[in-house]
Amino acid sequence: MQIGRLDAIWRYPTKSLHFESLDAADVDADGIRGDRERALVVTDGHARLGKPYRGTENDRFHLVSDDAAARALAAERGVQTEVRGGRFFDAAPVSILVDSWLEGLCAHVGYAVEPHRFRPNLFVRAADGFALLEDDLAGWELSLGPVRLRVREPIERCVVTTYDPGGGASDPRILRYVAQERKTWMGIYCDVVTPGVIRPGDELLRVLPDA
Numbered sequence: 001m002q003i004g005r006l007d008a009i010w011r012y013p014t015k016s017l018h019f020e021s022l023d024a025a026d027v028d029a030d031g032i033r034g035d036r037e038r039a040l041v042v043t044d045g046h047a048r049l050g051k052p053y054r055g056t057e058n059d060r061f062h063l064v065s066d067d068a069a070a071r072a073l074a075a076e077r078g079v080q081t082e083v084r085g086g087r088f089f090d091a092a093p094v095s096i097l098v099d100s101w102l103e104g105l106c107a108h109v110g111y112a113v114e115p116h117r118f119r120p121n122l123f124v125r126a127a128d129g130f131a132l133l134e135d136d137l138a139g140w141e142l143s144l145g146p147v148r149l150r151v152r153e154p155i156e157r158c159v160v161t162t163y164d165p166g167g168g169a170s171d172p173r174i175l176r177y178v179a180q181e182r183k184t185w186m187g188i189y190c191d192v193v194t195p196g197v198i199r200p201g202d203e204l205l206r207v208l209p210d211a
Contacts, residue, residue: 001206004124011035015088016055018065028195031093039088040081055160092189100126116165134185146196154185
């Protein structure tokens with residue numbers, strides 16, 4: 001079963017900061033190589049002491065890609081941070097957003113909602129006739145080029161989705177709609193079963209586990 005075709009690959013070298021667009025990506029057991037391999041960890045001035053300081057706490061982080069600039073933004077709010085290495089995923093190493101899942105939201109707010117608001121790794125253009133929702137795919141195995149993924153669960157969304165990717169005013173209607181009409185879901189989390197290299201244009205297909 002064809003779900004769609006990969007349209008874009010995005011990674012976030014530092015958690016909660018601006019994305020990078022990739023023409024190809026190495027995918028290993030820990031997700032896209034170089035994705036969320038750093039985070040700004042709170043050392044003073046915030047309740048998240050010893051934990052990553054995120055977009056949930058700072059609505060300007062998504063506008064910068066430089067760690068020093070992000071640390072300065074945090075310091076403006078009295079929060080001291082340091083950059084630490086690791087892998088800083090919320091739940092699973094790969095996230096996917098299918099464009100058809102945005103259709104109701106776009107109609108509700110009256111404009112084309114930017115997929116970047118949802119910070120996916122993979123943005124997929126749906127195949128003709130694809131009408132399934134996130135929970136329909138839970139437990140499925142998917143192939144994307146040579147990579148095989150297993151869908152873990154739908155992604156529950158937070159206030160970060162209301163932030164304007166261009167730095168304009170936030171739009172609370174986005175999260176309100178997702179909460180009321182989509183069970184707070186937008187996108188799916190996946191684990192990596194088989195590593196490999198993916199590129200825009202690769203087909204996203206459902207496969208049987210023993211195929």
